Amino acid sequence: MQQKSIFITGAASGIGRATAELFHAKGWLVGCYDLNANALEGLQKDLGEHCLIGVLDVRDKAAFDTAMGEFSEQSDGRLDLMFNNAGITSGGYFDDVPFDKIIDIVNVNLIGVLNGTHAALPLLKQTENSLCFNTASSAAIQSSPGMAVYGATKHAVKGFTQSMSIEMARYGSRASDVLPGIIDTPLWESTRYVEGEADSTYEKVPKSNTERTDFLRTIQPTEVAEAVWNAYHGDKVHWYVPTDLEERTKRKETAEEIRDELITQHNS
Numbered sequence: 001m002q003q004k005s006i007f008i009t010g011a012a013s014g015i016g017r018a019t020a021e022l023f024h025a026k027g028w029l030v031g032c033y034d035l036n037a038n039a040l041e042g043l044q045k046d047l048g049e050h051c052l053i054g055v056l057d058v059r060d061k062a063a064f065d066t067a068m069g070e071f072s073e074q075s076d077g078r079l080d081l082m083f084n085n086a087g088i089t090s091g092g093y094f095d096d097v098p099f100d101k102i103i104d105i106v107n108v109n110l111i112g113v114l115n116g117t118h119a120a121l122p123l124l125k126q127t128e129n130s131l132c133f134n135t136a137s138s139a140a141i142q143s144s145p146g147m148a149v150y151g152a153t154k155h156a157v158k159g160f161t162q163s164m165s166i167e168m169a170r171y172g173s174r175a176s177d178v179l180p181g182i183i184d185t186p187l188w189e190s191t192r193y194v195e196g197e198a199d200s201t202y203e204k205v206p207k208s209n210t211e212r213t214d215f216l217r218t219i220q221p222t223e224v225a226e227a228v229w230n231a232y233h234g235d236k237v238h239w240y241v242p243t244d245l246e247e248r249t250k251r252k253e254t255a256e257e258i259r260d261e262l263i264t265q266h267n268s
């Protein structure tokens with residue numbers, strides 16, 4: 001049987017890297033793409049054969065098409081799993097974050113997913129049972145203050161995935177996404193802005209949530225990688241990590257009750 005293959009964006013760190021390691025260990029050809037050339041080289045050194053790397057900015061559609069063409073030459077035109085995973089954030093109240101940072105979140109987290117899906121579709125269409133898999137977030141269940149644009153992009157990714165899960169059935173392919181909670185990755189080193197100035201980061205969050213036992217407990221990126229594996233072999237549209245996060249989608253309170261609860265929490 002021909003070797004299965006996965007194309008991963010944001011592959012040099014965190015969830016992307018853990019996914020590359022897992023699929024490589026399972027015998028897949030892994031295509032690892034990221035902005036960070038040094039980290040990609042380190043990953044290739046660790047994995048060895050059957051690991052392709054490429055510097056790719058997911059905001060650049062032409063570069064995506066080129067990278068996909070090069071990947072296709074190595075995979076014999078096969079793409080079993082497209083993993084649109086690269087993502088960034090900058091925190092702070094909407095009017096406190098520099099506007100160029102806001103637009104960049106949209107360009108990476110949403111436009112990057114559209115670019116990747118569009119570039120991957122010709123290969124996905126010709127690969128039996130292929131999957132387009134996107135990284136959304138628990139922020140797509142309930143957006144938080146100080147993360148308005150990040151939450152907006154992740155709602156958009158979830159909505160896009162739902163539509164694509166229907167459209168792609170026309171040619172026997174699938175689409176689904178993962179909604180991770182608090183994952184222990186460098187994403188938390190992102191800048192928090194106050195009145196337009198870089199103030200701090202969120203780097204303490206994964207450590208301080210380690211002792212929690214609820215859906216906000218800190219999870220290792222390897223668990224999200226397992227969800228990617230399960231998604232390829234499963235049939236759900238949305239995959240929650242941890243799985244109890246899904247309960248948050250079934251809250252009985254009205255949107256106004258949830259809003260008022262969060263206003264109280266935020267201001268206390």
Ligand SMILES: NC(=O)c1ccc[n+]([C@@H]2O[C@H](COP(=O)([O-])OP(=O)(O)OC[C@H]3O[C@@H](n4cnc5c(N)ncnc54)[C@H](O)[C@@H]3O)[C@@H](O)[C@H]2O)c1
Nearest residue numbers: 010013014015035057058086087137180182183185186187
């Ligand atoms: N860490 C969490 O708690 C958490 C929770 C929910 C969702 N997510 C999502 O998981 C995904 C992966 O994030 P992570 O937590 O592994 O973070 P990470 O910072 O460890 O990895 C993100 C990777 O994306 C790369 N990247 C950034 N901009 C890029 C661009 N323009 N083009 C190509 N690559 C780019 C970075 O270089 C980095 O290697 C993101 O979409 C993020 O929003 C993370």
